[in-house]
Amino acid sequence: MLIAKTRPEMETLKEHTDELLKRFTVLKNAYSEKIPEYKIWDILYKAAQYHDLGKVNNDFQGKMHKALKTNEAVHPSHFGHIPHNYLSPFFLPVSSWDLSEEERRVLVQAIAYHHERNTKPDVSFLTKVYQEELLNHFDEIKKEMELSVPDKNQKKFKITNPLKPKDRITEIKDGRDTYYLYILIKGLLHRLDHAASAHIPVEVDTNVNIADLTHNYMQENFGERSLRPLQEYTYQNQNKNLIIIAQTGMGKTEASLLWAGNDKTFFTLPIRVSLNALYDRVHSDMNYKNVGLLHGTSASHLDKNGDEDWEIIFDQSQNFSNKLLFTTIDQILKFPFKFKGYEKFFATMAYSKVIIDEIQAYNPWIVAVLLKAIEMIHKIGGKFMIMTATMPQIYLDELADRGILDDNTIVNEFVDESLIRHRISLQDMGIYDDKDRIVEMATNQKVLIIVNTVDRAIDLFKQLEGENVHLLHSRFVQRDRALLENEIKRFADEETNGIWITTQLVEASIDIDFDILFTELSTIDSLLQRLGRCYRNRKLDHENSNVYIYTDDVSGSKYVYDEDILNLTEKYLLAYDTKLLSEKNKVELVKKIYSKEELQGTKFYEQFNNAVHKLNYLEDYQYTNDEAQEILRGIQSVTVIPRVIYDEIIDLLEALEKELNSQDRTRLRREVDNYTVSIPKHKYRSERTPIDLYQTGKDGRKYNILPNVEILDVEYDFDSETLRGIGLSDKQVSENSFILD
Structure with missing residues (x-):
């Protein structure tokens, strides 16, 4: 035998x-x-x-x-x-x-x-x-x-x-x-x-038509004439590659699913929270139970949803079995690195469609990888759609240079000129200097403040602190951040006034609508995303500005955003100061700022060209799968548990250390994730220490149960009852606290 x-x-x-x-x-x-x-x-x-x-x-x-x-x-x-x-x-x-x-x-x-x-x-x-x-x-x-x-x-x-x-x-x-x-x-x-x-299927639901599911859902909920112009267009062009530039409120998600047709489809987004929301929508609202979800924490989301078959869905997602899979690009579009085993990912593209949503959200290095992936998909016989609010011209130029903009590829814009949503006002001062106006306007309106760094958000929160002032940024542990994200959505939906101070965290991942936006200058693509959180689907109904952009003392101007792009953005926005900004204006601004002519000599253009060149001449099998994934994720962060929370959950950690059953260990590990937070690698270097918990493997060797998580000896401030606090501070824990050597 x-x-x-x-x-x-x-x-x-x-x-x-x-x-x-x-x-x-x-x-x-x-x-x-x-x-x-x-x-x-x-x-x-x-x-x-x-x-x-x-x-x-x-x-x-x-x-x-x-x-x-x-x-x-x-x-x-x-x-x-x-x-x-x-x-x-x-x-x-x-x-x-x-x-x-x-x-x-x-x-x-x-x-x-x-x-x-x-x-x-x-x-x-x-x-x-x-x-x-x-x-x-x-x-x-x-x-x-x-x-x-x-x-x-x-x-x-x-x-x-x-x-x-x-x-x-x-x-x-x-x-x-x-x-x-x-x-x-x-x-x-x-x-x-x-x-x-x-022991799972290689393919699930091969006969299911995603477009038909979507169309039937829309007819049942919105009537016979339910398709908007963009949706009708994608539905009629399922056999073409599409590059669609479309403003918020056009029904882009449904349009993408209508394009999927009867084909195996990968739907990518840069934000996990957004992927989770789309998965929930298709799984629950459209009642398509075999939809897949795959990203770094997808198992945790599937488990929290309470679906009895979540482990089956997860296994099928990991093996690309699903007809429709919502995923991050690092899970599926890493094959341009030609790492060991990349053929599985690349071959799957031969009979699949790939949707890349919001391409402008990625840095130039990652976009270079995506454009190379699109070229490879095109060559092997698959199809692609780029669905985005803004499309830098240099990316279109690169696709043209690669021979992708052929008879099988359509580039089209969908903007509604009748819906003018924003009048901007440029302020030649720091956002700190306009506190009085912010506070006054918050007495009878919903005010959103978006700044470029967490430290700036915390400082502003301390200066404006009051009962109607709230703070949301990325330096809260996952459990607390989820509470705050739910709260800002509730606040936006209800008849109440006040101030929310936040960072670019809300640009794409949280669907909210505020009355007025105060924002630091950021690059045009980021700025337009921010505008989408104010008068999201409403026509501007007054003569005043509803967006104030602060151009002095801008935080993160050297390490968060490219300084050259910031300067170009300010230069082109001056023409619209105190004026209405139409959807067509927004599209044209992106084209001009991200044109070859304007970008020549900038660091952004240099990075993009270097990445394109490197990918074009990359040798096969230089990288492992994990190395390719890490590069594509652009990981510049480390996961930590604040010391005060670590002390609170020590029983949970010890249970994880003792647990031998793999499924129970995975469940406990996901529970621990709720108490973690990601921070930049360069921050708090001296305050981080490894977690000293080990388990003995079958080979007799000991290994760390949380090798990629560290303890952070920095104060953490949050009250889950009032939903108030600043999260991680810049202060080290007090001298009386226990710190590992």
């Missing part, structure tokens, strides 16, 4: 292979129209049949039978451990198949690298193992696996030549046809293998 796995339960090699073949049938039936070439499916089927046959080696089978305590005797191997994926190709009877030399290379390498190893295959050593050990298993393979094996006349170079590390397939070396065939075979083999190993 040939064994493939012992955990979570024993599975024979035949059973595991059959699970792959079942999923192969699902994949082929669902997407053979998207990938119509018969040869691709034929080679993929062979890869699935033979991918794990290297597990027949004596060392692997000996360990399996020992772990299961069977009575089956396995002859010991003097070769020791050998990665089974390097051995599997030796069982391919390629001489009896009608394969070209390039197709044979693709098949051998797809199998040999379906697990990416740090060690490269040693062809002479593998040949010796084949001759002295693997040949003895041919009859066993034929009998138990019911597969053909090579005859003795098959020349071994047909397998060994493609196995040589220097012969590994790349786009630059091998050309487009061989490269894309390799991507599809290896990437889809990954998908089949991962889904079979996890």
Whole structure:
């Protein structure tokens, strides 16, 4: 009996292979129209049949039978451990198949690298193992696996030549046809293998039409003539790539889903909170229960929702099984880094659509990655939509340079000139200097203040502090931040007046509508997002300014926002001082400020061009999956638990330290997340210490249960009853507090 796995339960090699073949049938039936070439499916089927046959080696089978305590005797191997994926190709009877030399290379390498190893295959050593050990298993393979094996006349170079590390397939070396065939075979083999190993479907709801679900929902709730112009446009152009610039209130989410049609769709957003809200909307309001959610804390959100099947949804989301998946870009669009195993992500794009919402929210380095990803999606046969409020002209220029703006790609703008929502007033002073006006206006209006840094928000809160003054920023622990986010939404919806001081946190993640906005100058794309929190869907109904922009003593002007873009923004806004700002004006401002002509010589343009160049000449397999993900996340933060809260939850942490059950440990870990907060890496360096809690693993070694979380010895101020406090302060805890050395 040939064994493939012992955990979570024993599975024979035949059973595991059959699970792959079942999923192969699902994949082929669902997407053979998207990938119509018969040869691709034929080679993929062979890869699935033979991918794990290297597990027949004596060392692997000996360990399996020992772990299961069977009575089956396995002859010991003097070769020791050998990665089974390097051995599997030796069982391919390629001489009896009608394969070209390039197709044979693709098949051998797809199998040999379906697990990416740090060690490269040693062809002479593998040949010796084949001759002295693997040949003895041919009859066993034929009998138990019911597969053909090579005859003795098959020349071994047909397998060994493609196995040589220097012969590994790349786009630059091998050309487009061989490269894309390799991507599809290896990437889809990954998908089949991962889904079979996890015992989950490789695809869910292949026959569900997302556009029909959305359209039916809108008709039931808004009547027969429910589609707005933007929504009608995307619904009618499902077969095109779309770049849509559209203002707030156009129904962009529904428009995106209507474009998805009957295709597998990844819907990306930069903000996790926004993704959670979209997931809840589709899952609950539209009643589509198989929608997926995938980001760094998605398991916690799914669990909190109380859905009995949340673990199934999470597993399917991790394996891209869902027809519709809401996700962050770092989970799915990292394949431009060509990290080890990237083929799984890239191959999935061949039959998928990708929606990139609010592209202007990303920094120039990340946008360069996204534009490269769009180019790769375009080349492999997938489709993309960029749905955004603002689209810098240099990004459109870059897509044009890459040949993406062809007959299959439409760029269009949707603005409602009849809805004028803002009159701006530029103030040549610091926002501190206008406190009296802010306080006066808050007596009978909802006032929103947005500043560029947390420290500025806290200082302003202290100066304005009163019963009707509230504070929200990113330096509250997750539990308290959630309370404040709910409170600001409640405040915006009710008949009450007062002041909320916040940061760019509210630009995209929180749907609120205030009467007046006081804001520090920020870059035009950020500033327009801020304007969207004031008179969100209302026509300006008076002659006064409802947005005040402060251009002096601007916080974060060197390290939060690009100083050149700030200066350009102020320069172009001067023409609209005390004037109405239409939606068309906003679109034109972004085009002018982010044009090549204006950006020449700026740090922003230099960063963008450097990133584009680096990605264009990136060598394959430089990075691991985790490294690529970290780069794309742009992680410049560290997760901490304030000391005062750490002391309060020590029982929870000790329970986590003692818990051995993996599911219960995951549940406790998510509970701990509620008491954490992310802070910039450069901040509070001397006040951070590791958490000294360890658990013993199955290998006998101790490991830290929270390796990426630290204790922060800084005062934390928040009252959950009154929802008041400043969160993390700049003050270290008092000398009487216990501090680790």
